[in-house]
Amino acid sequence: MNLHQSTATRSRDEIIEAIRALSNADWVRLRQVANLYGRPSITADDLLQEAFARAMDGRHCPVHVDVVRFLAEAMRSIAHGEQEKVANRMVFPSAESGDRQKAVLRQPDPAGSAEDRALNAEHTQRIRTQLFSLFDDDPTARDILECLMEGLTAEEIRELTDLDKTAYASKRKLIRRRIDKQYPEGWKP
């Protein structure tokens, strides 16, 4: 990649053209990515639409970056932002009653945000338990799953599990396919 390639970005029309030209396989990829990043606070479809909108609204998409990867990264960022919002939400309950219809109490509602956080926490805990139970029959896959959740690199995981490259790739494929099969519409308990 030369300097020009690293700085040049696609225009809005180029992004639209590139998205319209995506292959059937690319659309499957995008759907699966959306399913993985979808959460109770934002659905997979909302993620996809928001990512399309961001791409068209001038998010810089470098010409050397694959559009599917760019959209996947956009979904990741949107999902992360949504989760942060839930984690830090400050609710301002309206005091709409009687003569004070326009009045708003400028106080956070700790009960409301606590409820959202509790729901999110419950969802996270349930999904995590379910994911591990998918591999009850395969302790190596469970170990890899745990390592991936810990953020270990492929090399580190191979070393810990004593797997060669081929065996490791095969386990990763098994993990991905089993999870995809279990959650065809995203991580919903």
Next chain:
Amino acid sequence: MTGKNETERAALDRLADALVEDILNVSDEDILAEFAEQGGDARQHAEKMRSLFEATMLVTNKRRMAAAKAGVAATRRTSHQPPPPTVDIAEARARLRTLVERSSAPSNLTLAARKEEELSNADILGMLEDLAELGIVAPKNGDGEES
């Protein structure tokens, strides 16, 4: 959010990142075969996704149009404001001199104005404005005529 839940959420996010990386690297043949194995019709699915994209594009186009309209309206509002009046500074100085000679202005102003040649253009205009506010001198309109 509790620390424990934050850790678990981050763990799921890391797993999602790893699986996404796999999805982006798997071959077209494999991903289509897996999709078909689960009963999916890739062509039909692509059509649905394209429709979702086109619908999103319509919404963003509307948003862009609304923003453009608002921008044009704002520019119009700014450009329709009357230009500031042009001022002949020599004439303004002459007016002030005449006024001082008439001595109907407050003494503090006339005292300052007696040194008119030492005053800046801004001072001259400021004094004329003060005198207009006091009703001692008629204000000038945008065409340079007394209103």
